[in-house]
Amino acid sequence: MNARLVALLGAECTGKSTLAEALAEHFNAGLVAEHLREWCDTRGRTPLQHEQAAIAAEQAARIEAAAVRHELVFCDTTPLITAVCSQHYFDDDTLLEQALAFQRRCDLTLLCAPDLPWQADGIQRDSPAVRQAIDQRLRAALTAGGIGWVDISGTDADRREAAIAALQRPSSR
Numbered sequence: 001m002n003a004r005l006v007a008l009l010g011a012e013c014t015g016k017s018t019l020a021e022a023l024a025e026h027f028n029a030g031l032v033a034e035h036l037r038e039w040c041d042t043r044g045r046t047p048l049q050h051e052q053a054a055i056a057a058e059q060a061a062r063i064e065a066a067a068v069r070h071e072l073v074f075c076d077t078t079p080l081i082t083a084v085c086s087q088h089y090f091d092d093d094t095l096l097e098q099a100l101a102f103q104r105r106c107d108l109t110l111l112c113a114p115d116l117p118w119q120a121d122g123i124q125r126d127s128p129a130v131r132q133a134i135d136q137r138l139r140a141a142l143t144a145g146g147i148g149w150v151d152i153s154g155t156d157a158d159r160r161e162a163a164i165a166a167l168q169r170p171s172s173r
Contacts, residue, residue: 003030003067005105006167007075009142009149010112011134013119019112019152019159020076026164030070034077035059049090056082056095060102078103084137088130100145110163111138113153 006023008016017034024031035058040046047055056079066073083099086092103109114131142149150166152159 003070004072004107005063005067005075006073007078007080007103007106007109008112008152009077009081009109009138010152011114011131011138013116013131014112014114014135015116015152015156015159016112017076018156019110019163020074022156022160023163023167024074026160027072027074027167029072029074030066032059032062032066032073032075034081035062036077036082049086049092052082052086052090052092053095056099075106078106080138080141084134084141087137088134096141100141100147103142103145103147108166109142109147109149110152110166111142111149112159113151115153 008020008023010016017037020031020033023029036047036055039055039058059075059077059082060079063073063075063078079095079099080103083093083095086095114128114135150162152162154162
């Protein structure tokens, strides 16, 4: 996998999908959508604990497939989101080590702040309080894993501008 991978992480309702789509269009790059959203929409429910590992593996597989086809790939989440959600909802840390290993393969991590207005979205979004808790867990996991990130906050325009600036900086890898 020689593609440059840009991971967009964040809790629910933090603008990841909107930003990932805008960046992929701006850079004429590959985009890997969030598998969990498709999974939930297809089944009409959120996953159970025993289904988490397969969801994380499928997200990783889709990213790897896109990396074969594109030089630059925007990842609307990575397995780390699934691992952090598994911690939060099921008190399950078993996915974290592998998710962090995958995250280290990403060239840039953009962490979307929970500063946008929270909006209900069917079955996938719980509450502003859960959004804050997931954000804290994400930051803790990235820090513990020694993975740097760029904070992305503000309006959609501010987020896009900050992300483009981060992408234009020389890579630290």
